[in-house]
Structures are given as C-alpha cells and as structure tokens.
Amino acid sequence: MTRHFLEVDDLSASELSEVLAAALADNGRPLAGLGVAVVMTLPSTRTRNSTEMAVTDLGGHAVALAGGEVGVDVRETAEDVARTLAQYHRAICMRVVDHEVLVRMARAIDDARLDVPVVNLLSSTGHPVQALADLLTIAELDARGIGGLRGTRIAWIGDSNNVARSLTLGAVALGMHVSVSSPEGYRFGSDDVGRVASHAGLGGSLELVDDPVAAVEGAVAVCTDVWVSMGQEAERDARLAAFTGYQVDTALLERAATGAVLLHCLPAHRGEEVTAEVLEGPRSRVWQETSHRRAAMRGLLAWLVARAP
Ligand code: CP
Ligand code: NVA
Numbered sequence: 001m002t003r004h005f006l007e008v009d010d011l012s013a014s015e016l017s018e019v020l021a022a023a024l025a026d027n028g029r030p031l032a033g034l035g036v037a038v039v040m041t042l043p044s045t046r047t048r049n050s051t052e053m054a055v056t057d058l059g060g061h062a063v064a065l066a067g068g069e070v071g072v073d074v075r076e077t078a079e080d081v082a083r084t085l086a087q088y089h090r091a092i093c094m095r096v097v098d099h100e101v102l103v104r105m106a107r108a109i110d111d112a113r114l115d116v117p118v119v120n121l122l123s124s125t126g127h128p129v130q131a132l133a134d135l136l137t138i139a140e141l142d143a144r145g146i147g148g149l150r151g152t153r154i155a156w157i158g159d160s161n162n163v164a165r166s167l168t169l170g171a172v173a174l175g176m177h178v179s180v181s182s183p184e185g186y187r188f189g190s191d192d193v194g195r196v197a198s199h200a201g202l203g204g205s206l207e208l209v210d211d212p213v214a215a216v217e218g219a220v221a222v223c224t225d226v227w228v229s230m231g232q233e234a235e236r237d238a239r240l241a242a243f244t245g246y247q248v249d250t251a252l253l254e255r256a257a258t259g260a261v262l263l264h265c266l267p268a269h270r271g272e273e274v275t276a277e278v279l280e281g282p283r284s285r286v287w288q289e290t291s292h293r294r295a296a297m298r299g300l301l302a303w304l305v306a307r308a309p
Helices: 013-023 046-057 078-085 099-111 128-139 162-173 190-198 212-216 233-242 250-254 286-306
Strands: 035-040 061-066 089-095 118-120 153-157 177-181 205-208 221-224 261-264
Touching: 013 128, 013 162, 013 286, 035 046, 035 078, 046 061, 046 128, 046 286, 078 089, 078 099, 089 099, 089 286, 099 118, 118 128, 118 286, 128 162, 128 221, 128 261, 128 286, 153 162, 153 212, 162 177, 162 190, 162 205, 177 212, 190 205, 212 250, 261 286
Parallel strands: 035 061, 035 089, 089 118, 153 177, 153 221, 177 205, 221 261
Antiparallel strands: none
C-alpha cells in the first residue's frame, strides 16, 4: 500500500526518526524526471516555497496549483483531482481547509492502486510537515541531535490547533514530554489525548496544564502559534478574548528552562500570541525553524518515494 503522510502518526516512531535523519542526509536525486503537484487551497509562503525547493533539491519538478484553478469538489471531485494528478506526478502535496478531502484523495489513490503519496501541507486538523521542521529545530538544542530528543521537555502555549496537534503527536512518539496550556474551549479533546497516548513511545508524555507558567517549567522550547488560524477569521473577537493571558512574553520565557527558546511556525501576530520582544529576541529560533522546512520536506519526500507500494 502506498504510504501517505496526512498526519505525523501515519509514521511509526522509528519511521519518524528515519524521516528526520533523511532530512539531514544527502538524498541524491530520486525525483529526477518526475513531478510533484503542490496544491494550495489556502495562502502559503513557507510551505509552498520549501516544498518546491525540496522537489528541486531531489531533482524533480514541482507544479504549483492554486485552489481556485483546481476547484476541488467544485470543478471536479477530490477523487478525480487525485487520480488526475497521479497521472503526471510522483507525489501530491496539498493544503486544504477540510482534512477529509485529503483522506478521500488518499483513498482514491489506494483504490486505483496508484503509487503516489498524498502529503498534507496543512489542514484544519494538522500540519505534519511543520512538525518535522519543529522537531529538527528542537534537536539542534542538544549535541546528540535527533537522538537527544527522547526525554526532552517542551511546552505549547495558546491554541491547541493543527500545528500543536502534529507537533505533539510527533514529539510524544519520540519520547518527549509535552505540556500544553490552552484556555477552556481551545484545549485538546479526549480523542486527541487518546490518539497521542496510543502513539506515545519511549516514555513520552502529554500533560494538559491550566497555568501557562506551570506548563513552561523545565521546557527547553516554548512553542506557540496564531490564535486565529486560517478559516477561523469570523471567530477573531471571541478568540482574542479567550486567549488573554496566554501570550508568550519575556516573563513567561524566563520561567522555562535556562536558555529556553521560542518556536513559532509563522506567520506571527506580534502583540497577540507572542511579543515582538520575544519573537525578535536572541532566544527566538523561528528563522532556523523556517529554514528547516526545506530539509524536512526533502527528507519526507525522499523517504516516501523510496517505499515500495
Ligand atoms: N508555517 C507555515 O506553514 O507557513 P505558510 O502558511 O506561509 O506556508
Ligand atoms: N495554525 C495556522 C498555521 C499557519 C501556518 C493556520 O492554520 O492558519
């Protein structure tokens, strides 16, 4: 069966480690002469650029398509889009609002026995390619690299959103401890907690903590993201009110482990989820994180196309 990457737990913990290792390795040119579709039904700067450049690194050719030109479930069904793109491409990478669209596309590929992985470039529920880059960035904090991730403690402050979910799934699978502090109504549900637990490995753990100060205690990285994700614009006022007190500022970062760093997938809203002082300060790792997006995509695509169906 073709391996897709719709969420981090599509990989076992050892496979996730392999993908991260591949991100740091020379992968050659496994996409020479091959195409990769990059379909964006929502805005993107980092994901589109890092994906296209990763395809180039691997010797392939990326074809970028905006959601409006493809018209998923408007011009034709998601299943027909998947089977069409699979005639030309070695992988289909796609950003969607509704995660179920990716599930349907992967199923259509499987039903047609096509060896074309579908990769989630962000959906309402997850951002797994971002999580790969985040893990690479955290691994840089320890001289042991990826091998040093086990036992590492990180904190997520703010919305338990798509980025939080993918990072938590990956981190806990690799034996990390994740403390998440979100206001009521914006926390992981029991289904998320169960999913993380069922995929936990090597002693990894997830803890939901009310107080952001308690959550960052011992954390080597404090992670956050916007309070209003794409597609949630109508909820902006309610969200800004709910997230009061969950801003990552210098005082909060000071309560984390000595030398703790800030991670943020970007784009950021200075003065909302993070202060400009922290985002622009010496402990911000956001540009390393951004840079690692390319290597993460390279490692992932190389790993996926090397799998036998
Ligand atoms: N972090 C991230 O995915 O950025 P873009 O939305 O710009 O791709
Ligand atoms: N949570 C954000 C991430 C953007 C990269 C969103 O979904 O809009």
